[in-house]
Amino acid sequence: MHGPAGTSQASRTPRADGWAAPGFEAVRDGFEAGQRDDPGAAQLAVYQDGKQVVDVWAGADVIGGxxxxxxxxxxxxxxxxxxxATCAHLLAQRGLLDLEAPVAAYWPEFAQNGKEDVKVGDLLAHRSGLSAFPPEARVGLPQLLDWDHCTRVLAAMAPLWRPGTACHYHALTYGYLVGEVIRRITGHSVGAMLATDLSAPLALDLWIGLPAAEESRVLAQFTRETRPTARQVDEELARFGLGRSDPLVGGTLATMASVAEATEAFNSPAAIAAEIPAANGVGNARSLARLHAALIGPVDGTRLLTADTVERATAPQTDHLPAPSPFDRLPADSRSRHAFGYELPASHLPMLGTGSFGHAGAGGRLAFAQPRTGTAVAYTCTTLAWNPAAGPDPRWVPWTAALRDRLGMPAV
Structure with missing residues (x-):
């Protein structure tokens, strides 16, 4: 793969390749319209009632060619x-994992520093108080590639707030926390479980820990945005009376720096061969849409989760919770809504309305299902451009509107 990306090529109007089933042509046209100002590559796939109805792509690999x-x-x-989350819910469905059980029931070393009663569900719903590594642990990219190191740090640390009383996004720690519970139950990594229990039965091109043989297929990601300086960050924090000395603020800033470092590093084979299960999955829209279709119905005879499991997994878990102090001083307009590991519709992430569930990814990636209409959708992109604080990614809007119209859903 090629090195970290810089700036992109000039904007152009890409033509979408691929196909759309009769009645879904406007979704393809909407995808093409959404990509008009995006110089990078993108894919959109849609399943309806277990059958693929859209498979389109556009753009170019502006870094690697x-x-x-x-x-x-x-x-x-x-x-x-x-x-x-899907791996965890499969284990729960099989009776091997209880979301209400203490994490320590599966991971005994976790029962330190006030975490004895933290539940598995708290990890999935971003309520555990472990949203960031302790700043003094200095967990940067080299450490993120070391699974045992990261899980030891998390097992030893004290929560940054009282678990269960607040919600704050576990941007990087989520994958190690939930992934270690999965490893303790199965004896295998979450990437291995994905390969055997999801990708193999559904014939998916989807990995956490990419095999070297697949590296030549990976398109490089890049951003046109510039990072704020330390001074700009401090000035913004000061607007809300926040400072780096607060453990939660300091840890969050360290996590943001690690995410930025990792995002660039994901253009290297070593960083995508490792397992960083909060962020470094590798796949395509076809496979993500197929996976989400199999969560809500059969796909070529395979259904992953029962209707009862989906209902439990997607019940809102954080709507009643505030942000932890001192982040409760910040505007809440673009706060995510969480179920057990899945995101739920919000102002910045409308998906297909109430009942939808899935997850967005930095820069504009998106995969979700809507059980009520039998629809599953996935969008991938190489240009990291989405700003959740500004609302939905503009690239999603035209094809989402066309899909809603096709399904007879009201416009938003």
């Missing part, structure tokens, strides 16, 4: 969290 088609792979960032 690799060919782009529906089988191309890219890093899907936090869409990976929903995949990890």
């Amino acid at each position: 690799r060919p782009v088609d529906g089988g191309s792979l890219s890093v899907v960032m936090s869409v990976t969290k929903g995949v990890v």
Whole structure:
């Protein structure tokens, strides 16, 4: 793969390749319209009632120059969290995992520093108080590639707030926390469970821990945005009376720096061969849409989760919870809504309305299902451009509107 990306090529108007089933042509046209100002590559796949009805792609690999088609792979960032959640819910469905049980029942070393009563569900719903590594642990990219190191740090640390009383996004720690519970139950990593229990039965091109043989198919990701300086960050924090000395603020800033470092590093083979299950899943829209279709109904005879499991897994878990102090001083307009490992519709993430569930990923990746209409959708991109604080990704809007119209759903 090629090195971290810089700036992109000039904007152009890409033509979408691929196909759309009769009645879904407007969804393809909407995808093409959404990509008009995006120089990178993107894919959109839609399943309806267990059958694929849209498979389109557009754009170019502006960094590596690799060919782009529906089988191309890219890093899907936090869409990976929903995949990890699916592994956990499969274990729960099999009677091997109790979401209400203490984490320590599966991971005894976790019962330190006030975490004895933290539940598995708290990890999945971002309520555990472990949203960031302790700043003094200095967990940067080299440490993120070391599974045992990360899980030891998390097992030893004290929560940053009283677990269960607040919600704050576990941007990187989520994957190690839920992944270690899965490892303790199965004896295998979450990437291995994905390979055997999800990807194999559904014939998915989807991995956490990419095999070297697949590396040549991966398109490089890049951003046109510039990072704020330390001074700009401090000035923004000061607007809300926040400072780096607060453990939660300091840990969150360290996590943001690690995410930025990892995002660039995901253009290297070593970083996508490792397992960072909150962020470094690699796949394509075809496979993500197929996976989500199999959560709500049979796909070629395979259904992953029962209707009862889906109902439990997608029940809102955080709508009643505030942000932890001192983040409760910040505007809440773009706060995510969480179920057990899946995101639920919000102002910045409308999906297909109430009942939808899935997960978005940094820069604009998205995968979700809507059981009420029997629809599953996945969108991948290589240009990291989405700003949740500004609302839905503009690239989603035209094809989402066309899909809602096709399904007879009201416009938003």
